[in-house]
Amino acid sequence: MEDVTEPEPVVASRTPPKRSRRETLLLVLVLAGFTGTLAFGLAWNNARGHDEGVSQAKATARNFLTALTNYDGKTIDADFDRIISYGTGAFATQADQFFADKDTRNALRVRQASSRGEIKDLFVQSSVNGRVRVYAVIDETTANNARPAPSADELRIEVGLTKVKGSWRVYDVRVLQAPDSSLPGGSTTSTTAGS
Numbered sequence: 001m002e003d004v005t006e007p008e009p010v011v012a013s014r015t016p017p018k019r020s021r022r023e024t025l026l027l028v029l030v031l032a033g034f035t036g037t038l039a040f041g042l043a044w045n046n047a048r049g050h051d052e053g054v055s056q057a058k059a060t061a062r063n064f065l066t067a068l069t070n071y072d073g074k075t076i077d078a079d080f081d082r083i084i085s086y087g088t089g090a091f092a093t094q095a096d097q098f099f100a101d102k103d104t105r106n107a108l109r110v111r112q113a114s115s116r117g118e119i120k121d122l123f124v125q126s127s128v129n130g131r132v133r134v135y136a137v138i139d140e141t142t143a144n145n146a147r148p149a150p151s152a153d154e155l156r157i158e159v160g161l162t163k164v165k166g167s168w169r170v171y172d173v174r175v176l177q178a179p180d181s182s183l184p185g186g187s188t189t190s191t192t193a194g195s
Contacts, residue, residue, distance in 0.1 A: 057132035057161045058124055060086070060168035064159060068173075069117020069140050073109045080105060088162065088169035111144040117155070125158070132161045132168075 064086040071079035080099040087095040098104060107113075121137040138155040160172030 054124055054127050054132055057168045058122065058134060060161060061134040061136070061159045062119060062122055064170050065119055065122070065136050065138060065157065066117065069115055069138055069155065072114045073112040076105050076108050086170045088164050089171040091170050091173055111146060113142070113144040115140060115142045130163060134159045134161065
């Protein structure tokens, strides 16, 4: 018998196959497309979150301005407590000084003062570093028992809001055009607090 030796198996070297320029370019384009899609998705999600925050701040401003311009002598304690509840920072300090003042509340209660405000325009002026500024034009009608004929006027106001513990709060109120307090039933709600 013939001695047959089997050939030794050939061990293939594990060198990666060379890629053509076309394959390399295609791989780079795929990676660039994936990176661009990921960046777009993150930017879109961030913008959507920002827009939702601004919408929430705008809604809080609307609710605050409604509370600020709608009160009645009979319910003045609850009405003014609601206004105070929106405050933070400088505005909270000022609101506590004016709206929590017992003499002011009693005077409005005795005079049966009332105010009805209707927001005509409200829009966001700016949103920077977690602070939102809202501008509003409000038709306000006031009356009291000394001069019960209602007095109508226009109020132009800016409200600054910031997020505190997950809720939007008013830190600044700037009355740009107040109702004429010399008119019968003139408003007593004009207030300004710096930021």
